[in-house]
Amino acid sequence: MIDVKIREGESIEEALRRFKRECERDGILQEIRRREFFESQGARRKRKLSETLRRMKRKRLYSRYKG
Structure with a gap:
C-alpha cells in the first residue's frame, strides 16, 4: 500500500x-x-505468452544494437 x-x-x-x-x-x-473484467485461464495464459514473446523480442532487438 x-x-x-x-x-x-x-x-x-x-x-x-x-x-x-x-x-x-x-x-x-x-x-x-x-x-x-473477468479473464479466463486460457485468455490469461495467452496474454502471458504474448507478453513474454514481446519481451524476448525487444530484448533480442536491443542486444543486437548494444553489442
Whole structure:
C-alpha cells in the first residue's frame, strides 16, 4: 500500500503528484485495468505468452544494437 505523507511546507498538489508517481511506478492502475473484467485461464495464459514473446523480442532487438 502506498503511503504519502505531506511534508512540511509541501502543497497538496505536490503530494498528489508524488502519490500518482508512486502509483504509476508500482503499476496499481495497470493492475486495476487488468482486473476490471473477468479473464479466463486460457485468455490469461495467452496474454502471458504474448507478453513474454514481446519481451524476448525487444530484448533480442536491443542486444543486437548494444553489442
